[in-house]
Amino acid sequence: MRTAPASLRFVGGRGQNGLMTDRSIVFVHAHPDDETINNGATMARYAAEGAHVTLVTCTRGEQGEVIPPELAHLANPERLGDYRVGELASAMTALGVFDHRFLGDPGFPGRPAPEVRAAGEVVYADSGMAYDHDGGVVPSPNPPLGAFALADPEEPAERLAALLQELRPQVVVTYEPGGGYGHPDHVQAHLVTMRAVELAALRAQDESAGWAVPKVYWTVLPETLARESLRTLRQTLGADYVGPDPEERLPSMVVPDNQVTAAIDATAYTGAKVEALRAHATQVTVSADGSVFALSNHATQPVLGLEFYHLVRGQPGGRTDEKGREIDLFGGTVAG
Ligand SMILES: [Zn+2]
Numbered sequence: 001m002r003t004a005p006a007s008l009r010f011v012g013g014r015g016q017n018g019l020m021t022d023r024s025i026v027f028v029h030a031h032p033d034d035e036t037i038n039n040g041a042t043m044a045r046y047a048a049e050g051a052h053v054t055l056v057t058c059t060r061g062e063q064g065e066v067i068p069p070e071l072a073h074l075a076n077p078e079r080l081g082d083y084r085v086g087e088l089a090s091a092m093t094a095l096g097v098f099d100h101r102f103l104g105d106p107g108f109p110g111r112p113a114p115e116v117r118a119a120g121e122v123v124y125a126d127s128g129m130a131y132d133h134d135g136g137v138v139p140s141p142n143p144p145l146g147a148f149a150l151a152d153p154e155e156p157a158e159r160l161a162a163l164l165q166e167l168r169p170q171v172v173v174t175y176e177p178g179g180g181y182g183h184p185d186h187v188q189a190h191l192v193t194m195r196a197v198e199l200a201a202l203r204a205q206d207e208s209a210g211w212a213v214p215k216v217y218w219t220v221l222p223e224t225l226a227r228e229s230l231r232t233l234r235q236t237l238g239a240d241y242v243g244p245d246p247e248e249r250l251p252s253m254v255v256p257d258n259q260v261t262a263a264i265d266a267t268a269y270t271g272a273k274v275e276a277l278r279a280h281a282t283q284v285t286v287s288a289d290g291s292v293f294a295l296s297n298h299a300t301q302p303v304l305g306l307e308f309y310h311l312v313r314g315q316p317g318g319r320t321d322e323k324g325r326e327i328d329l330f331g332g333t334v335a336g
Contacts (some may be wrong), residue, residue: 014140023051023099024169028160028193030062030148030185031126032088033280036160038219039173040095041266041305042329048269049095052328054099055092056160058189059148062082063128063140065296066282074282077299081126083282090279094272101163103192103331108159116287122285124148124156127185137182149184151192165203165211170333175217176310178252190218197313214333215314222308226250229302233292243299258259260308261316262326266293267305272301 025046029035035043035055042085045228047053064083067075074080085102092100104123127149143150164172174193178188194216203210230246243252267272274290286293292300310327317332 007198010080011198013105020148023333024054024056024167025171025329026032026052026056026164026167026169027175028056028058028172028174028189029191030058030175030179030183031064031089032057032084033061033064033277033283035088035188036276036280037284037301038093039307040091040172040276041269042264042307043097044269044272044276045264045266046329047098052099052167052169053097054101054163054169055097055099056103056163057088057104058156059124059126059185060102062282063126063144063228063248063266064283067095067296070190070200071282077126077228080282086119087280087282091276094275094279095269096272103156103159124151124260129183129185139184146299149188151188153188153195155197156192157195160192160225161199161203164196164200164213166188171215171217171329172213173217173219176220176253176255180219180253181251185219213313214304215329216312217262217309217329218312220253220255220260220308220310222260223250223254224257226254232251233300238299240296241300242302243295255310259310260325261311262309262329262331263321264307264309264325264329265305265327266307270303270305273305277303 002224005181027035027039036059042053043053060081061084062077064080064084066072066080073114076084081242088100088271090096102123119148125144125146127143127147130138130140132138133277152208172193175186175190177190197213197216201212227246230243233243234241234246273284277284277286277293284293284295289304292302294300315332316326318326318328319331
C-alpha cells in the first residue's frame with residue numbers, strides 16, 4: 001500500500017466545538033448502534049477535542065430484534081428502520097458527533113445507489129442474520145431485497161471513496177475482516193471500507209481529487225482483557241450470566257494482545273458512551289449503573305472507556321503506552 005507523502009494537504013475547518021481543526025476521522029459501521037458499542041468513547045473524545053468526526057452507517061438496521069416489550073410494535077422493517085434513524089441521531093447528540101451519513105442516502109457523494117425503497121429514497125437494506133446450531137452467526141436464509149451484504153462491494157465502495165476524497169481524513173476506522181462477530185453486513189462494511197480506501201488512494205497517484213488515507217485501523221479487543229472481563233462477569237453474575245464461555249473461542253474482533261497496536265483512553269467519555277447506548281433502546285439494554293450492556297442475545301458485555309485498535313495502513317506515531325501501543329489514532333500524521 002502506498003503511504004502518504006509528508007506534504008499532504010489537509011482541509012482545515014471548524015471542529016465540532018467551534019475550534020479550528022485539521023484533524024478528521026471517519027468511522028464506518030453497518031447498523032445504528034455498532035458505532036457506540038465499538039467506538040463510542042473514542043468518537044466522543046475526538047469530537048470533544050475538536051476533531052472533525054464523521055460516522056458513515058451503511059444500513060438503517062431494520063432487521064434488528066426489538067428488545068423492550070413496550071416497543072414490540074416497532075418490529076416491522078419499515079417502522080424499525082425509521083425509528084432507528086431517530087435512535088442514532090440521539091446517540092450522536094450524546095457523543096457530540098454532528099457529521100453523520102447513511103451510505104445509501106441520495107445526498108451521499110458519488111454514484112447513486114440502487115433504488116430499493118420508495119422513489120427518490122435510496123438505502124442499502126439491513127441483510128439480517130441467523131445462528132447455526134453451534135450459535136455461530138451465519139447469513140439470513142431470506143435476505144431482503146437490496147440486502148447490503150449481497151451488493152457488489154464496488155458500488156458502495158465508490159460512494160465511500162467519493163466521501164473520503166471530499167473529507168480527506170487522516171484516519172479511517174472499520175471492522176476487522178470477520179466483521180467483529182460475523183454479521184454479513186459487518187463483513188461487507190469491512191470490504192467496502194478497505195476497497196474505498198484503495199480506490200481513493202489509487203486516484204491520488206494521478207489526480208489531485210484522490211486521497212491516500214494516512215492511517216486505517218480495525219476495531220479489536222485484546223484477548224487477555226476480553227477473557228478476564230468475561231470471567232469476572234460470569235463470577236459476579238453467577239447463574240444470571242449469559243454469554244460466551246471465557247475459555248472457548250471468542251468473536252473475531254478478539255485478537256492476540258500483540259495485535260493491538262493502539263489503546264485509546266477515553267474513560268472520561270464513558271458517561272457519553274452509556275448515554276448513547278441508552279439511546280439505542282430497541283437494540284441495547286444498559287444496566288442501571290451503566291457498567292454493562294446486553295444485545296438481543298442477552299450476552300452481557302462490559303461498557304469500556306478504553307477502546308482498542310489494530311493499525312493496518314500507515315505508520316504508528318506519537319507517544320505510546322507502557323505496552324508500546326499508540327495512545328492517539330492521529331499520532332504521527334501531519335496535523336496530529
Ligand atoms: Zn451491526
